[in-house]
Amino acid sequence: MCPIYEYNCENSRCKHIFEHLQGITEAKLQKCPKCKKNTLVRLIGAGIGLIFKGPGFFCNDYPKKGDISNDAK
Secondary structure (H helix, E strand, C coil): CCCEEEEEECCCCCCCEEEEECCCCCCCCCCCCCCCCCCEEEECCCCCCCCCCCHHHHHHHCCCCCCCCHHHC
């Protein structure tokens, strides 16, 4: 899975902002797809968060201290 990076063109006439799916080891983009100038800057984003919801996650994966599952007996 590749992260999505946000880019901003610093050309005063363009100011194009876009997202690009790109591997971590790939070089940063330099040329703006809109104005074709080498004025892109990769922005630092918050990324995505992973949220576990529901009662099953905590109960199944992190048993309370002292609890022994049937598999461990």
